[in-house]
Amino acid sequence: xxxxxxxxxxxxxxxxxxxxxxxxxxxxxxxxxxxxxxxxxxxxxxxxxxxxxxxxxxxxxxxxxxxxxxxxxxxxxxxxxxxxxxxxxxxxxxxxxxxxxxxxxxxxxxxxxxxxxxxxxxxxxxxxxxxxxxxxxxxxxxxxxxxxxxxxxxxxxxxxxxxxxxxxxxxxxxxxxxxxxxxxxxxxxxxxxxxxxxxxxxxxxxxxxxxxxxxxxxxxxxxxxxxxxxxxxxxxxxxxxxxxxxxxxxxxxxxxxxxxxxxxxxxxxxxxxxxxxxxxxxxxxxxxxxxxxxxxxxxxxxxxxxxxxxxxxxxxxxxx
Amino acid sequence: xxxxxxxxxxxxxxxxxxxxxxxxxxxxxxxxxxxxxxxxxxxxxxxxxxxxxxxxxxxxxxxxxxxxxxxxxxxxxxxxxxxxxxxxxxxxxxxxxxxxxxxxxxxxxxxxxxxxxxxxxxxxxxxxxxxxxxxxxxxxxxxxxxxxxxxxxxxxxxxxxxxxxxxxxxxxxxxxxxxxxxxxxxxxxxxxxxxxxxxxxxxxxxxxxxxxxxxxxxxxxxxxxxxxxxxxxxxxxxxxxxxxxxxxxxxxxxxxxxxxxxxxxxxxxxxxxxxxxxxxxxxxxxxxxxxxxxxxxxxxxxxxxxxxxxxxxxxxxx
Numbered sequence: 001x002x003x004x005x006x007x008x009x010x011x012x013x014x015x016x017x018x019x020x021x022x023x024x025x026x027x028x029x030x031x032x033x034x035x036x037x038x039x040x041x042x043x044x045x046x047x048x049x050x051x052x053x054x055x056x057x058x059x060x061x062x063x064x065x066x067x068x069x070x071x072x073x074x075x076x077x078x079x080x081x082x083x084x085x086x087x088x089x090x091x092x093x094x095x096x097x098x099x100x101x102x103x104x105x106x107x108x109x110x111x112x113x114x115x116x117x118x119x120x121x122x123x124x125x126x127x128x129x130x131x132x133x134x135x136x137x138x139x140x141x142x143x144x145x146x147x148x149x150x151x152x153x154x155x156x157x158x159x160x161x162x163x164x165x166x167x168x169x170x171x172x173x174x175x176x177x178x179x180x181x182x183x184x185x186x187x188x189x190x191x192x193x194x195x196x197x198x199x200x201x202x203x204x205x206x207x208x209x210x211x212x213x214x215x216x217x218x219x220x221x222x223x224x225x226x227x228x229x230x231x232x233x234x235x236x237x238x239x240x241x242x243x244x245x246x247x248x249x250x251x252x253x254x255x256x257x258x259x260x261x262x263x264x265x266x267x268x269x270x271x272x273x274x275x276x277x278x279x280x281x282x283x284x285x286x287x288x289x290x291x292x293x294x295x296x297x298x299x300x301x302x303x304x305x306x307x308x309x310x311x312x313x314x315x316x317x318x319x320x
Numbered sequence: 321x322x323x324x325x326x327x328x329x330x331x332x333x334x335x336x337x338x339x340x341x342x343x344x345x346x347x348x349x350x351x352x353x354x355x356x357x358x359x360x361x362x363x364x365x366x367x368x369x370x371x372x373x374x375x376x377x378x379x380x381x382x383x384x385x386x387x388x389x390x391x392x393x394x395x396x397x398x399x400x401x402x403x404x405x406x407x408x409x410x411x412x413x414x415x416x417x418x419x420x421x422x423x424x425x426x427x428x429x430x431x432x433x434x435x436x437x438x439x440x441x442x443x444x445x446x447x448x449x450x451x452x453x454x455x456x457x458x459x460x461x462x463x464x465x466x467x468x469x470x471x472x473x474x475x476x477x478x479x480x481x482x483x484x485x486x487x488x489x490x491x492x493x494x495x496x497x498x499x500x501x502x503x504x505x506x507x508x509x510x511x512x513x514x515x516x517x518x519x520x521x522x523x524x525x526x527x528x529x530x531x532x533x534x535x536x537x538x539x540x541x542x543x544x545x546x547x548x549x550x551x552x553x554x555x556x557x558x559x560x561x562x563x564x565x566x567x568x569x570x571x572x573x574x575x576x577x578x579x580x581x582x583x584x585x586x587x588x589x590x591x592x593x594x595x596x597x598x599x600x601x602x603x604x605x606x607x608x609x610x611x612x613x614x615x616x617x618x619x620x621x622x623x624x625x626x627x628x629x630x631x632x633x634x635x636x637x638x
Contacts, residue, residue, distance in 0.1 A: 019467040027476075031483035136364070139626070143619040145570045147577045147590075148611035151597055155608075159601045251469065258474030262574055266597070276475060277578055280482045292479050295472045303470055 005311045013304045020296045021074065025067050028289060074293060080286030082279070089290040093272060097294070100271030103190055104260050108249070110195030111202055118199075119206025120238055126211060134203060141200025146259045150193045150266040157189065164189055167268050190267045194259050198252065205248045209241040243313045250306030253299050355555075358631035365627020368620035375617055379425035388419040390587055402605060409605045411595065417609060420587040425613060427588045428569050431502055432621075435568035438507025440561050443514025448545055450515065451522025462519070469512045477571065480505050481580045489583075498582045502575065506568045514560050521553035555632035562625035566618040573614050589614050 073079070079089035118138075122131040157164045165186050213219065214237050222236045223229070261273035268274060272291050279287035349357075359365060386407075393413045402409045407418050450461040481501065488497035525531060526549060534548050575581035576590030584591060589610040596607035 015463075016467050016470055019464075020471060023467075023471065023476075024479075027480060027483060139622055140619060143566065143622050144615055145573060145611075145618070147574060147593060148615060151593065151600065151607050151611060155600050155604055159604075254470070254472040254474075257472045258574070261474055261478075262578070265578060276478065280478055280580065288479055288482060292472070292475045295475050296470070299470050299472055 002311070002315075006308055009304055009307045009311070013300055017297065017300050020300065021071055021293070022067065024289065024292060024296070025070055028285075029063060029066065079290040079293075082284055082287045085284075085287075089286045092275070092287065093290055093294055096270060096272045096275050099269060100260055100264065100273060103187065103194065103263070103269060103271060104256060106187065106191045107194035107198060108256070110191060111198035112249075114195070115199045115202030115206055116238070116242075119203045120210050120233065120241075122203070123207045123210035123214065123241075124233065131207075135207070138200045138203035138207075141196050142204070144197065144200075146193055146197050146262045147266060149196065150189070150263060153189050153193060154266070186267075190263045190269055193266075194256070194263050197259050198256060201252060202245070202249070205245050206241065209244050210237060213237050213241045243310065246306055246309050246313065250303050253302050257295050257299065355628075355631045359627050362627035362630055364623045365630075368623030368627070371616060371620040372624065375425065375613070375620070376429060379422050379429060382422040383419070386418055386422070388416045390419045390423045391415060391585075409603070409609075411592070411603075411606055417592075417606065420592060421589070421609060421613060424588040424592060424610065425617075427499075427582065427586070428572060428590075428614070428617070431499065431506070431572040432565040432569040434499075434503040435506040435510065435571075436561050436564040438503060439510040439564050439568075440514055440557065441511075442507065443511035443560075444518050444550075444557065446511065447515035447518025448522055448550065451519040452526065452541060452545060458519075461515075465512045465515050468509070471509065473509045473571070474574065476509065477505055477575065478578070478580055481575060485580070495582065495586055498586075502572055502581060503568075506571050510564055510567060514557060514564075517556050517560060518553055521556065522549055525549045525552055556629075559625055559629045559632060562621060562628055566621040566625070569614065569618055569621075 077090050079093075081087075082089050082092050085092050118134050122128075122134040125131060167186075219232060219236055222232045227236075257273075260271070261276060263269070264271045264273035265277050272294065276288065276291045278284075279291070393415060409417050411417060411420070446461055446465065450458045450465075484501055485498070488501045491497060492500055526544075531544055531548050534544050539547070572581060573588070573590030573593070576588045577594045579591075579594060581590060582588050592610040593607055593614075596603065596610070600607055
């Protein structure tokens with residue numbers, strides 16, 4: 001693949017990362033509240049001292065200077081200290097991030113492995129009974145809010161049937177296979193909730209993408225050459241129909257992270273989503289900013305990966 | 321060329337019997353009526369519209385039929401299932417769930433529509449400016465749109481709610497502050513698809529002959545947009561707007577569910593679910609009614625959007 005294309009994409013990603021950091025800093029800078037508010041009402045501290053303190057911490061600097069200061073600290077990994085957890089924010093987030101990435105990854109795999117066959121089968125026979133059922137279920141999956149699906153699953157599988165635990169535990173006292181078995185068992189519900197929400201959207205994407213491709217002349221050519229219908233669909237249609245879906249999956253990522261926050265909160269999965277909510281409720285600003293920044297970076301990173309994949313799957317793109 | 325396409329009735333067959341009948345059959349049908357006719361044939365969309373109508377009228381008129389206070393505490397009747405005295409049961413303080421559901425529904429629907437209006441206004445504005453002005457302004461606006469598309473909506477929404485909630489409360493009161501903040505932020509994070517859509521429509525429409533004719537007659541840029549281009553670009557925008565209502569309702573419920581939406585004493589569907597989730601084992605009805613209401617509303621709106629999408633697409637044969 002063409003190296004220029006990759007470099008160009010990376011160069012496009014950098015300004016958007018900078019733009020996101022400007023937006024985040026802007027939100028923080030516009031927020032009301034002054035860290036030295038208490039000192040202003042304290043009669044024991046003369047105003048000159050307060051002014052000196054403000055000057056020392058750079059609060060009176062122009063906005064762009066404060067932004068540069070903040071941004072260089074973020075880039076260097078100096079994200080502040082969490083007063084709630086009594087540790088550095090970057091270490092805290094790194095500790096929680098793997099769980100979130102595993103849950104999101106597993107749910108995406110589930111969503112893709114359900115949605116692609118269903119979407120393809122629905123598009124092969126449009127307006128058939130299977131298509132109508134699949135489209136209706138996709139619509140239902142797409143309309144179900146994750147927090148409600150999660151509660152219904154808890155109600156059915158934990159409370160009524162008592163099959164699965166509804167609180168995610170990090171400290172399982174078991175070893176070997178039993179340890180992994182318990183981990184898988186407690187991950188089923190969060191992964192299914194997040195995966196189903198995604199699958200609904202993906203089925204719709206996949207169906208319309210296959211419908212676009214299946215009408216093209218090269219498919220007719222493949223059929224008239226006597227290639228079996230199955231092979232035409234799998235080797236010729238689906239391969240090309242997947243190309244736009246890759247981008248759509250990447251564009252869905254902000255929504256996936258949102259869903260992960262809710263899901264982690266419901267099942268008390270110790271990832272960055274539940275950490276974000278806990279930090280917000282405890283007024284732990286450095287953690288809130290850190291997590292929002294990390295999620296934004298991840299979204300930009302995955303968009304970049306999708307762009308590069310897109311160029312690899314469809315070489316015409318990279319020569320534009 | 322003549323006779324190469326036998327399917328279409330072209331100018332070379334003026335004497336054909338079908339064409340002779342045409343003038344009598346072709347009654348003028350306005351585009352709106354045509355759209356309505358197409359929409360009517362979409363069974364699920366019509367069902368969605370009826371369900372939404374019932375929900376909206378129930379939420380708006382219900383309190384007159386069922387005048388029970390939303391904060392009438394009765395510990396003797398706490399966590400009861402549906403009964404005649406409380407058709408949807410009660411919560412942990414013995415408050416009537418039907419009354420609270422109707423109150424919460426008003427908030428959810430109001431937030432949904434208001435946030436949709438904000439998103440459409442911003443999106444149409446950005447999209448039409450970008451679509452009319454080619455060059456650097458277009459490029460800059462589209463870069464901004466793509467940037468906003470890459471923002472993680474929910475974390476940012478939570479961040480803004482967290483940072484601004486208290487000061488908005490002081491300015492606009494408890495409920496008003498939360499309402500304005502939620503609507504502006506949800507609308508402000510959902511305008512991007514509208515902007516891209518409007519720009520794409522503008523790029524093709526502004527080159528069409530009827531716009532050129534208007535331009536030749538000396539119509540100003542604003543008049544070209546408002547009178548000629550925008551009305552023709554509106555169909556897809558309405559579809560996206562419909563789906564935005566559903567998305568805004570889900571976002572508001574999510575915020576309330578996470579405890580960062582409306583203050584906890586204001587019953588919304590999301591906050592009722594949050595309170596109910598600790599009582600799932602003994603009072604499942606408490607979670608199922610508001611959750612079901614959110615689901616039903618969102619599903620109905622999404623089906624309406626689907627039906628409108630098909631109805632506005634003139635190429636589609638139903």
